[in-house]
Amino acid sequence: MKKLPVLLFCLILINCNKSESIAKEEVRADLSEIIQEDKVASVNTRVSSYASAAPNSVSEKTVSENKNQSSAQRIDTISKKIIKNGDMRIQVGDIKKSQNQINEIIKNNKAYIQKEEFQNTDTDDNLYITIRVPHKNFDTLVNSFSNGIGSVLSKNISSDDVTEEYTDVSIKLANKKIYLEKYRDMLKKAATTKDMLEIQENIRELEDEIDVAEGRLRFIDDRVNYSTLNLNLYKEKVRSSATSKIGFGSRFGDSVTEGWNSFVTFILGIISLWPFFLLIPVFVFLWRKWRGRKKK
Numbered sequence: 001m002k003k004l005p006v007l008l009f010c011l012i013l014i015n016c017n018k019s020e021s022i023a024k025e026e027v028r029a030d031l032s033e034i035i036q037e038d039k040v041a042s043v044n045t046r047v048s049s050y051a052s053a054a055p056n057s058v059s060e061k062t063v064s065e066n067k068n069q070s071s072a073q074r075i076d077t078i079s080k081k082i083i084k085n086g087d088m089r090i091q092v093g094d095i096k097k098s099q100n101q102i103n104e105i106i107k108n109n110k111a112y113i114q115k116e117e118f119q120n121t122d123t124d125d126n127l128y129i130t131i132r133v134p135h136k137n138f139d140t141l142v143n144s145f146s147n148g149i150g151s152v153l154s155k156n157i158s159s160d161d162v163t164e165e166y167t168d169v170s171i172k173l174a175n176k177k178i179y180l181e182k183y184r185d186m187l188k189k190a191a192t193t194k195d196m197l198e199i200q201e202n203i204r205e206l207e208d209e210i211d212v213a214e215g216r217l218r219f220i221d222d223r224v225n226y227s228t229l230n231l232n233l234y235k236e237k238v239r240s241s242a243t244s245k246i247g248f249g250s251r252f253g254d255s256v257t258e259g260w261n262s263f264v265t266f267i268l269g270i271i272s273l274w275p276f277f278l279l280i281p282v283f284v285f286l287w288r289k290w291r292g293r294k295k296k
Contacts, residue, residue: 081220083160084138084227091234092150095125098233102129105144109137114228127233138227145231153234166220173213180206 092098095118106113111133119126133141146152183203190196 081163081166081224083162083223084135086142086157086229088145088155089153089232089234090150091153095127095233095235098149099127101149106131109133109141111141124237125235129231131229131231132226133229135225135227162220169213169216173210176206176210
């Protein structure tokens with residue numbers, strides 16, 4: 001009878017150890033399942049890269065069919081993602097009047113001004129405007145600025161297709177979200193502190209990667225939905241000492257520069273007369289000889 005409590009205590013310890021080992025085995029099985037999935041994905045990637053690197057081993061017909069299927073799936077899943085950007089520089093006669101015209105054009109095309117900067121120098125006035133416009137109204141906005149505002153000094157329009165990047169980021173994001181849910185399920189089954197810490201670290205890394213991927217997708221969507229146009233209005237100033245509002249310091253510096261340029265021009269002009277300087281000694285010699293004969 002005295003040995004009965006001892007036997008019961010031993011049985012309880014054995015059952016606890018068995019349950020703990022079973023929990024560990026389940027966690028390890030889940031981990032091995034995720035690792036196995038990663039290995040399968042990497043093997044598929046290697047196989048596809050090997051097939052593209054060794055076209056002789058695969059028929060051209062099969063490769064073309066696979067490419068068509070993959071491209072068709074991507075087009076069905078995600079529409080085209082085109083980012084349009086532009087830079088324009090326009091010379092105008094009146095900055096303020098042209099700015100009013102630009103504000104009216106921006107309003108008609110449902111655009112908005114993201115940034116505006118004005119620079120007033122001694123030689124010219126510059127107004128820099130960054131405009132965000134809906135993708136469908138970008139061409140209309142550019143054509144409106146090209147006609148009636150002023151003289152277009154430069155124009156650069158570019159289009160960037162980011163469909164492939166957007167698709168890749170979306171696929172990786174979906175896979176990471178699946179792995180995140182699996183890790184969260186594993187965390188509920190973790191039996192030891194070591195396993196819990198390891199799983200929590202994996203969850204934290206996945207959450208950071210998911211935030212980065214979602215931020216990248218939001219950035220691409222913003223650039224696709226709203227194109228960007230950098231506009232520069234340029235007006236050249238007329239330099240006149242009587243009517244100009246340029247300060248005394250700038251005018252003094254200009255005068256010093258002009259004086260030095262005039263001096264350099266004078267020196268260069270004298271140097272350019274060097275053939276005549278060679279004739280001077282000849283004229284002096286002939287004049288003295290003629291004068292000597294006259295005295296005799």
